[in-house]
Amino acid sequence: MSYNMLARRQQLMGPNVPTFYEDPVHIVRGQGVWLWDTEGRRYLDCYNNVPHVGHCHPKVVKAIAQQAAMLNTHTRYLHDGILDYIERLTVKFQHGLNQAIMVCTGSEANDIALRMAQAMTGKTGIIATDNTYHGNTTAVAQLSTRRPPIGGYPSHVRLVPAPDTVRPLGGSVQAQPQVFADNIAAAIAELEQAGHGFSGFMLCPTFANEGFPALLPGFLNPAVKVIRDAGGLILCDEVQPGFGRIGAAWWGHEWLGFSPDVVTVGKPMANGHPVAAVISRPDIMGAFRDAFGYFNTFGGNPVSCAAAMATLQVIEDEGLVENACDVGAYALDRLQAIQHPLKAEARGLGLFFGIEFVVDDGTPATDFTARVVEAMRHRGILLNRIGRHMNTLKMRPPMPFSRDNADMAINALEDVLKETRI
Numbered sequence: 001m002s003y004n005m006l007a008r009r010q011q012l013m014g015p016n017v018p019t020f021y022e023d024p025v026h027i028v029r030g031q032g033v034w035l036w037d038t039e040g041r042r043y044l045d046c047y048n049n050v051p052h053v054g055h056c057h058p059k060v061v062k063a064i065a066q067q068a069a070m071l072n073t074h075t076r077y078l079h080d081g082i083l084d085y086i087e088r089l090t091v092k093f094q095h096g097l098n099q100a101i102m103v104c105t106g107s108e109a110n111d112i113a114l115r116m117a118q119a120m121t122g123k124t125g126i127i128a129t130d131n132t133y134h135g136n137t138t139a140v141a142q143l144s145t146r147r148p149p150i151g152g153y154p155s156h157v158r159l160v161p162a163p164d165t166v167r168p169l170g171g172s173v174q175a176q177p178q179v180f181a182d183n184i185a186a187a188i189a190e191l192e193q194a195g196h197g198f199s200g201f202m203l204c205p206t207f208a209n210e211g212f213p214a215l216l217p218g219f220l221n222p223a224v225k226v227i228r229d230a231g232g233l234i235l236c237d238e239v240q241p242g243f244g245r246i247g248a249a250w251w252g253h254e255w256l257g258f259s260p261d262v263v264t265v266g267k268p269m270a271n272g273h274p275v276a277a278v279i280s281r282p283d284i285m286g287a288f289r290d291a292f293g294y295f296n297t298f299g300g301n302p303v304s305c306a307a308a309m310a311t312l313q314v315i316e317d318e319g320l321v322e323n324a325c326d327v328g329a330y331a332l333d334r335l336q337a338i339q340h341p342l343k344a345e346a347r348g349l350g351l352f353f354g355i356e357f358v359v360d361d362g363t364p365a366t367d368f369t370a371r372v373v374e375a376m377r378h379r380g381i382l383l384n385r386i387g388r389h390m391n392t393l394k395m396r397p398p399m400p401f402s403r404d405n406a407d408m409a410i411n412a413l414e415d416v417l418k419e420t421r422i
């Protein structure tokens with residue numbers, strides 16, 4: 001990456017578009033799980049969930065090109081593409097979630113989900129976890145806790161401690177589900193007392209941005225009871241775990257075993273084309289319409305739907321959910337076998353992995369983890385970090401990732417761990 005380009009970026013884009021790595025990668029081409037930079041150097045992509053079925057998948061590229069050559073317009077005309085796609089998508093949901101609103105980003109989808117909870121309950125109080133990210137609109141940014149909002153957190157928002165496996169709530173993995181639920185109950189009581197009432201709880205079912213703790217199915221059951229008893233909605237953000245990423249199921253809520261009222265999906269949905277959706281029940285859709293009304297110029301346009309449909313088709317045709325199960329289990333075994341004095345835990349679900357590092361007294365090994373990420377980048381393996389302390393390596397490759405790809409990444413990781421200063 002030339003430093004001229006960094007300066008130009010800074011000059012033209014300002015500081016609001018951060019880059020990965022001390023020496024950012026200048027990518028010009030992608031195919032499958034591979035990326036190439038300006039000098040022709042090849043990188044193994046172990047991070048990107050957006051090119052879900054592989055970078056530049058020819059069937060998705062063809063679907064986009066064909067539809068773009070035929071028609072693309074806003075969504076107020078009749079078009080089969082959006083109907084065919086929603087029909088195909090909603091078949092994959094249970095619990096009466098059989099209608100969808102198409103939008104362009106996960107942030108928009110979550111913004112709608114928040115308003116659906118308000119529309120159904122007539123209340124505004126909302127709860128999320130205290131180390132999360134649900135997007136960048138004003139409303140969802142208030143739940144996204146990287147920086148406190150100007151003027152502090154609004155009083156209709158309450159944040160409860162996120163689950164963790166290395167430092168579990170209540171001191172043990174067994175105690176954690178009930179403590180998590182108790183904290184939600186306390187937050188609901190505060191919202192009621194403050195006069196906001198409780199509209200819903202927004203969560204990512206794998207708590208991906210929170211650090212991707214290793215939870216057992218059933219973890220959420222006590223919390224679900226508390227939320228339901230209080231009349232709130234469960235808003236499930238599937239932007240990261242959705243579309244089979246976790247291998248064992250198409251959706252995180254299916255795997256964790258709870259029934260959401262609203263589900264949002266995005267990122268991997270159309271392999272890089274900006275498409276997202278809100279899936280819910282007809283009663284909730286109706287209440288939202290009555291309370292707010294909605295129109296989205298680009299959401300669900302013919303090209304977006306063609307891209308999303310082709311992506312769904314490729315996931316099924318190429319058995320990518322099964323692949324996530326198989327390669328995920330293989331890679332997790334290898335990651336768990338790694339011996340390193342700072343390694344606290346390797347966890348994984350399908351093709352999503354977290355490898356957490358702490359020093360002897362349990363202090364997060366944040367700088368060490370950062371050095372590992374940089375060293376891997378110089379070896380041509382792209383991954384990054386997550387979690388409250390950014391001391392967990394995050395691997396979340398495109399879904400066609402093979403056992404050979406996993407071996408290549410993990411062999412490099414073993415070498416880097418040996419070489420990296422503690």
Ligand code: PMP
Pocket residue numbers: 104105106107108110133134135136204208209237239240266267276
């Ligand atoms: N929810 C989650 C869990 C996310 O990780 C993200 C993006 N990282 C979003 C929502 C926002 O999606 P988008 O960037 O498409 O607005």
